[in-house]
Structure formats: structure tokens, C-alpha cells
Amino acid sequence: MAIDDLLDEHEQGERVRSWLRSNALVLLVGVALGIAAIYGWRWWGERRVQQDQQAHAAYEAAIKQAEAGADNAGAALKGQQGTYATLAALRVAKAQVDAGKNEDAIATLRGIQADPALAAVVQQRLAQLLAATGKPDEALKLLDGHADGAALELRGDALAVAGKRDQARDEYAKALAALDVASPARRRVELKLQDAGGRVPDPAEPI
Template identity: 30%
Template sequence: MAVELYDTEEQQVEAIKKWLNENGRSIVVGIAVGIGCVFGWNGWQNYQTAQFREASDLFQGMLEANQNANEESVSKTAERIKENYGDSPYAVYASFFLAKQSVETGDLEAARKELESILVESSESAMKNLARVRLLKVLLAEGKASEALELINGLEGSARTRFEAAFHELKGDAYVALGQEREARTAYKRVIELGRKSRFLNLKIEDLPVPDLPQINQ
């Protein structure tokens, strides 16, 4: 409130009274809302903490069920985490776990759907890129090399930085599946340039046909 200069103290008091009459209700409401927000925020924080703990306990139980080879319990617990604690990171972990389980049982379509759901639901770039890497492997296993290439080529630079080498290697795998050996070799060499080397990658390169040498006119 800006109190203007008045000729007398009485005029200033009257001005303050008038301002309070006009704005007092909003002040009281504002204070009440402020107090409510404080207690509401604390309650929300407590609720979130409890939810996180419950999701964590369920996830731990799911891991134990997996160690005991109780696949039915694993699936039910994972679905429960996703349904009741969808806003927690454990929902994403559960989707990764279900995708892995589906791959192991040969249900590639189910695995693909789980990984695609992570791309939609997760806000963490690292989790989304990890899901993309695993999704690309599933697509290649399904024989969908062209779709895998479209996914890789459609990524923006910021989404590829941390997983650049992995994406290039999978890009090479896709080109191999499509019979485009020259493009595959280029992609694999890019992986090496990025500092990622492995015996398995070398074997992939060695398995590629030797490129034709240019003809020299005599």
C-alpha cells in the first residue's frame, strides 16, 4: 500500500482505515490461503514421501520375486507399481523390468509397448534414451530395421549426445539388416571415432564384405 502525504495525522489514519475496509477481506483471505498452502504443502510432501516409500518396497519385493523365479508375482507387482505409483520413478523401472521379462519370454511386441510407454511417460532424458536403445534392439529383433533407422534419424542432437555411440552401432546393425554394408561400415567406424571399442564391434566390421576398390583405367 502506498500511503500518500496528508496534511494531518488524522487524515492519514482515515486513509489507512479506508484502505483496510476496501482491501481487508482480500488480506485475510490471502493470509488464510498462505497458511493453508504451508500446511497443504507439508501434507503433500508427507504424502509423496509415503508414496515413494511404498513404491520402493513394492519394487524391492518384485526384485525378490524375480530372484525366486516367480514370474507371475513379478508381473503383478510391476503392474501394481505402474497403476498406483505412476508418478514415481519406480513406474519407469517397472516398465523396464517388464520389457526385459517380455524379451526373455519371446514376447517382443509386449516389450516394445513397455519401452514405448517410457518414452511417453518419463520426463528424464537419460531414461528415455536408455528406453530408445532397448527399443531399437527390439525393433531389430522384430525385423523392423527401417523403422529402427527412422527412430534414430529422427532424434535431435541433444537427445543423442550421451548415447551417441550406442545409436551409431545400432544404426550400423540396421544397415546390415537392410543389406547396406557400406553405410553400416561408416556407422561402425563412427562408433570407434567416438571412443567406444569392443571385440564384438570389431567382429561386426570384419564380417562386412570388403568394399570394392575403384577401377583404375590403364
């Protein structure tokens, strides 16, 4: 190997060592952040698994209590978080409604810390129960700001319970306009609109 080549390699080696000395802190910080990210991800995953396991155990306990006719069986789910816990609360609430315990179902839905992706579903189910149990004002407050077809229909239901037939008719009309022509809920809303004294428009004409 020629002397020039050796000198080039030595010079390159010195440049690399110099660069490492200048950037050692940055490299160490990068490695530390990488390790922290790996362990953080693992911790988050383990925490989610633990939350789901806790929610599952709480759900099993709540269902057994509900089937046994216990009052406020959903208390076992109170404070639980995550998607599984939210779905569990919805199932328990349905079992309570089927058993004729609407107030217990309301307590179950109010006690859960709903997953953000399912929060609207929980709110709408809760609003439906509130209206059905003679609390239309609470239902309307819960639905305030919601403009999808399901929320508008529920607003109409709450207003109908409150004896505000004209306002209920307007909400049903809005709900109908927000629904797709092929929506399974469309026929139900049409019937409610007619019961409130409204006219079901032709799909081709604006509402």
C-alpha cells in the same frame, strides 16, 4: 505529546484503515493463494512419496517373480510412474534379459510410463532389445529423431540386423563423430564400423 503529533497519528491511522478497506479483497486472495500453495506443495510431496512406495513394492514383487522364473514378471510394474518406477523397470528388464527372457523384458519396458528425464534411456534400451529379437524396423521407428551417439550406434545395429550394411556403416560413422575421443564407447563403435566395411578415421580428420 503535541496536538499536531496526535493529529498526524490519527491521520496516518485513517489512511492505513482506508487502504485496508480498499485492498481487503486483494489481501484475502493473496492469503488464500499462499495457503493453497503450501497445502498444494505438501500434497504433491506426499503423492510423490506414495508413488515411490508403490513403485518400490511393485519392484520387489517383480524381482521376486523374475528370480523365480515367472513369465512376464514386469507386469507388476505396469502403469507405475515416476523416477523410481522407471529405474525399477530398467532393473527388472535387465534381470529378464540375463535370464534369457528378452520378450518379457520388452513387455516390461513398454509397460512403464517412463519419467521424462529417463525416457530416452528406456527407448534406447527397448530399441536394443527389439533389434536383438529380430525387430529392426520397430527399433528404427523408436529411434527416429534421436541424434546422440548412443542412438546412432543403435540405429546402426538395427540396420545391420536388417541386412542394410551400407546404411549401418553410415550410422556407425555418424555415431563415431558424435562421440568424444575419450568415450568408453568409442572403441566398440570403431569395431562395428570396421565390421560393416568402414574405415576408422584419424581423430584429427573429419569423418
